[in-house]
Amino acid sequence: MSMISSVKQSTVTISGSDIFRPKSPAPTRQFSVLPPLPALKSGRSVVAVAKPLYVSSIAGFGSLGRSSINSSLITCKAYEADRSQPIDANIEKAKEPSEAAKRVKIGIYFATWWALNVIFNIYNKKVLNAFPFPWLTSTLSLATGSLMMLVSWATRIAETPKTDIEFWKTLFPVAVAHTIGHVAATVSMSKVAVSFTHIIKSGEPAFSVLVSRFLLGETFPVPVYLSLIPIIGGCALAAVTELNFNMIGFMGAMISNLAFVFRNIFSKKGMKGKSVGGMNYYACLSMLSLLILTPFAIAVEGPQMWAVGWEKALSQIGPQFIWWVAAQSVFYHLYNQVSYMSLDEISPLTFSIGNTMKRISVIVSSIIIFRTPVQPVNALGAAIAVLGTFLYSQAKQ
Numbered sequence: 001m002s003m004i005s006s007v008k009q010s011t012v013t014i015s016g017s018d019i020f021r022p023k024s025p026a027p028t029r030q031f032s033v034l035p036p037l038p039a040l041k042s043g044r045s046v047v048a049v050a051k052p053l054y055v056s057s058i059a060g061f062g063s064l065g066r067s068s069i070n071s072s073l074i075t076c077k078a079y080e081a082d083r084s085q086p087i088d089a090n091i092e093k094a095k096e097p098s099e100a101a102k103r104v105k106i107g108i109y110f111a112t113w114w115a116l117n118v119i120f121n122i123y124n125k126k127v128l129n130a131f132p133f134p135w136l137t138s139t140l141s142l143a144t145g146s147l148m149m150l151v152s153w154a155t156r157i158a159e160t161p162k163t164d165i166e167f168w169k170t171l172f173p174v175a176v177a178h179t180i181g182h183v184a185a186t187v188s189m190s191k192v193a194v195s196f197t198h199i200i201k202s203g204e205p206a207f208s209v210l211v212s213r214f215l216l217g218e219t220f221p222v223p224v225y226l227s228l229i230p231i232i233g234g235c236a237l238a239a240v241t242e243l244n245f246n247m248i249g250f251m252g253a254m255i256s257n258l259a260f261v262f263r264n265i266f267s268k269k270g271m272k273g274k275s276v277g278g279m280n281y282y283a284c285l286s287m288l289s290l291l292i293l294t295p296f297a298i299a300v301e302g303p304q305m306w307a308v309g310w311e312k313a314l315s316q317i318g319p320q321f322i323w324w325v326a327a328q329s330v331f332y333h334l335y336n337q338v339s340y341m342s343l344d345e346i347s348p349l350t351f352s353i354g355n356t357m358k359r360i361s362v363i364v365s366s367i368i369i370f371r372t373p374v375q376p377v378n379a380l381g382a383a384i385a386v387l388g389t390f391l392y393s394q395a396k397q
Contacts, residue, residue, distance in 0.1 A: 109342040110354050114361045116335035121362050122369055123328035124186070125194050130313040130321055134186040135297040136306050140325060142182070142290040145333030149283035161280035168288065173266040175288035181259030183293065188252030194366035195374070196242050199382045200253035202359050203235040205392040207261045216265070223395035227388055234385025241378040278340035286333065352393030360386055 127137055152158040188197045206228045212218040239250060276284065313321045343351060363382060367374055 105345065109338065109345060110357070113335060113338045113342060113354065114358050116331050116338060117358055118362055118365045120328055120331035120335050121189075121194050121198075121366060123324050123331060125189055125366070125370065127321075127324045127328050128186070128190040130317050130324075131309050132190050133301050133306060133309055134190045135183060135293075135301045137190075137325075137328070138183045138186045139290065139293050139297045141329045141332040142286050142293060144326070144329035145283070145286045145336075146290050148330070148333060149280075149286070158279065158283075161276045161284065163276065163284065167276065167284075171284060171288055174263055175285055175292055177259045177263035177266055178285055179289040179292045181256045181263060182289065184252045184256040184259060186252075188249045188256065190249075191246040191252065192242070192244060192249030193370065193372045195363045195372050195382070196238070196244075197249065197253045198359050198362050198366075199238045199385055200235055200250060201257055202356075202382075202385045202389050203231050203254075204257040204260060205389055205396075206231050207257045208264070211258070211261050211265070221395065224392065227392040227395045230384045230388030231392065232388075234381045234383070234388055237381030238378055238385060239381075241375055241381060243373055243375065243378075278343055279337055282337050282340040286336075352396070353390065356386060356390045356393060359389070 124137070128134060131137070149158065153160045185197065185201070188200075209220060209224060209228060213220070239245065317324070342354070363386075366372065
C-alpha cells in the first residue's frame with residue numbers, strides 16, 4: 001500500500017507523532033484505521049522538510065486487536081520530490097567546513113600570493129637592472145603565462161574554458177587597461193626602486209574613488225573620503241623624500257594605478273553573469289593582452305635594441321640571466337593567477353586587506369634584498385600611505 005503526502009515548500013518539522021497521533025482515551029470506542037502509537041520519548045527523530053515529501057510505504061497495518069505494543073509500531077519511509085530513494089530520518093546534514101579550516105585555507109592563499117609576488121618583484125628588478133627594456137620584459141611575462149595555460153588546457157591539467165565572441169568582446173577593454181597598467185608598472189620599476197614603485201601604487205584607492213565619483217557618479221560614505229587623506233599625504237611625503245627620484249618612474253606608477261582602476265571597473269561591468277573561473281579568466285586576459293602589447297613593444301623598442309641589450313646582459317651576468325628572465329615571467333603569471341583564484345574564495349574586504357599586506361611584504365623585502373637607502377621621513381611616508389590603504393579597505397565595506 002502506498003500513500004502520497006504533499007508538504008508546502010516552507011520548512012517544517014515533522015515527527016512520527018505529528019503524522020499519526022495515538023487515540024486519546026475516551027469512554028466510547030471510536031473507529032481508527034491505524035492502531036495506537038505508544039508515547040514517544042523526548043529524544044525522538046526529527047526530519048526537517050523543505051520539499052514535497054512522498055510517503056513510499058507504511059508497514060505495520062494489520063489486526064486492530066494486537067495486544068503487543070511493539071507489534072503496533074508503524075515503519076514509515078519517505079523521499080523528497082527530487083529523490084528516487086527513501087531517506088533516513090536520522091541522517092545528519094553534511095557538516096560544513098569549520099572556521100579553523102577556512103582560516104587555514106585563506107592563510108595558504110595569502111602566503112602563496114605574497115611569496116610569489118615578492119619573488120616576481122625581486123627577479124623582475126634584477127632583469128630590468130641588467131636589461132632595461134620594460135616593453136619586452138612585459139611581453140615575455142604575458143607570453144610565458146599564455147604558453148603555460150595553453151599547455152595546461154592541452155594536457156587536461158586545467159579545464160578548458162567555454163567562451164564565445166561576446167566573452168572576448170567584454171574582455172577586450174579589460175585587457176587594454178591591464179596591458180597599460182602592466183607596462184607602466186614595469187617602466188616604473190626600470191627607473192626607480194621597487195619599494196618606491198609600490199609606495200606610489202598603494203595610492204590606487206584614491207584613483208578608484210576619484211574615477212568612480214567624477215566619471216561614474218558614484219557616492220561614498222564620509223569615512224571613505226577621509227581615508228584618502230593619509231593615502232595621498234603618505235605618497236606625497238614618500239615621493240618628495242625619495243633619494244633616487246625619477247619622474248618617468250613616478251609617472252609610470254601613477255599611470256599604472258589609473259589603468260588598473262579602469263581594469264577593475266570594466267571587469268565588474270563586463271563579466272557579470274559569466275561562468276569562467278578565476279584561473280581561466282586571467283589566462284584569457286593574458287592572451288588577449290599579449291596580442292595587444294606585442295606590436296607596440298616592437299614599435300617602441302624593436303628587435304635590434306633587444307639583441308644588443310641581450311648580448312650585453314649575457315656578457316655581464318652570464319647564463320644566469322636567462323634564469324632570471326624565465327623566473328620573473330613564470331612568477332608574474334603565477335602570482336596574478338593565485339590572486340584571481342583567491343577572489344573566488346574570499347570576500348572583497350579580505351582581499352583588500354591581503355593586498356595591503358602584500359604591499360608591505362614587497363616594500364620591506366625589496367629594501368632588504370637590494371639594500372635600498374631609506375630616510376626615516378621616507379619610511380614614515382610609506383607607513384602613512386599603507387595605513388591609509390588599510391583604512392580605506394575598512395571604510396569601503
